[in-house]
Amino acid sequence: MKIKLLSAILMSIIFISMHIQSAEGERKPFDNVDQIKRILETGHWGEKRQAARDLGKMEGVGVQEKVDILIKALDDEIKNPTSNNYVRGTGYATVTESLKTHYMLGLEDIGAPVIPFLKEKLKISHGELKKRIQITLGHLGDQDVYSDMVDLLSYDNDGYIRSSAARALGDIGNKDAIPVLLKAIHDPFVVPSGSDVFFPGMDTSIIYPVRDNAASSLRQFGIKVHSFGHEHYVIDERFDNYLKQKELLEKAVKESKERQKYFEENKKKEGDVILIPSKKSSH
Numbered sequence: 001m002k003i004k005l006l007s008a009i010l011m012s013i014i015f016i017s018m019h020i021q022s023a024e025g026e027r028k029p030f031d032n033v034d035q036i037k038r039i040l041e042t043g044h045w046g047e048k049r050q051a052a053r054d055l056g057k058m059e060g061v062g063v064q065e066k067v068d069i070l071i072k073a074l075d076d077e078i079k080n081p082t083s084n085n086y087v088r089g090t091g092y093a094t095v096t097e098s099l100k101t102h103y104m105l106g107l108e109d110i111g112a113p114v115i116p117f118l119k120e121k122l123k124i125s126h127g128e129l130k131k132r133i134q135i136t137l138g139h140l141g142d143q144d145v146y147s148d149m150v151d152l153l154s155y156d157n158d159g160y161i162r163s164s165a166a167r168a169l170g171d172i173g174n175k176d177a178i179p180v181l182l183k184a185i186h187d188p189f190v191v192p193s194g195s196d197v198f199f200p201g202m203d204t205s206i207i208y209p210v211r212d213n214a215a216s217s218l219r220q221f222g223i224k225v226h227s228f229g230h231e232h233y234v235i236d237e238r239f240d241n242y243l244k245q246k247e248l249l250e251k252a253v254k255e256s257k258e259r260q261k262y263f264e265e266n267k268k269k270e271g272d273v274i275l276i277p278s279k280k281s282s283h
């Protein structure tokens with residue numbers, strides 16, 4: 001009886017998944033800039049996510065125009081959040097976090113040509129907008145924001161920011177990030193699962209986004225990471241030759257202590273991140 005019930009549930013999941021994929025595959029992309037602007041200003045949040053991605057991939061539109069539109073949408077969402085409710089089907093994000101993420105993804109969809117334009121925006125940006133532009137650059141592999149990502153992952157109060165910074169460190173590819181990523185696989189930030197499907201015995205109630213992304217970045221560096229659900233991560237040191245380099249670890253520990261001391265001595269108002277000068281290394 002249990003086997004039949006499980007089979008029926010699995011078949012239902014497969015059917016629903018195929019139906020969603022089919023529906024998404026048939027959707028016609030938004031292909032008019034003025035239409036996209038209207039949607040980003042007044043549309044439903046689901047349409048806004050689609051419009052942002054379509055704009056990023058759209059041909060025949062200048063990079064500067066795309067950046068201006070998407071940065072404005074991101075800044076507007078930061079200043080006036082749509083909703084902080086969790087919605088099934090958005091993964092582990094709130095509606096507003098999902099929108100912010102899709103605006104950033106739209107910028108990433110533009111590719112490498114967007115980097116110099118984002119760096120210009122960075123010069124005149126502050127607060128959360130500045131952090132999210134830095135993270136977008138990190139996702140694009142920009143080495144210049146490496147220290148910023150370490151600082152955000154180590155000290156920022158927003159769990160979603162820490163989570164995105166953890167993933168960006170893997171995209172940047174600087175192995176000096178390994179010690180801070182190892183610490184991040186114990187990050188306390190937890191959110192409810194956004195899964196649409198629940199059945200007895202399926203543990204989908206909570207997710208640890210920072211831990212998940214830190215583990216993913218560690219794996220990009222060749223570190224063997226084992227997970228137990230979304231809650232516990234352990235390192236298999238047999239595959240972890242990098243961590244056996246004693247000199248590098250001692251250097252990382254020393255720099256970490258210096259960062260912490262600097263942060264404590266220069267702590268500002270809540271929500272601010274202290275950017276700590278450090279030497280960048282190339283890999």
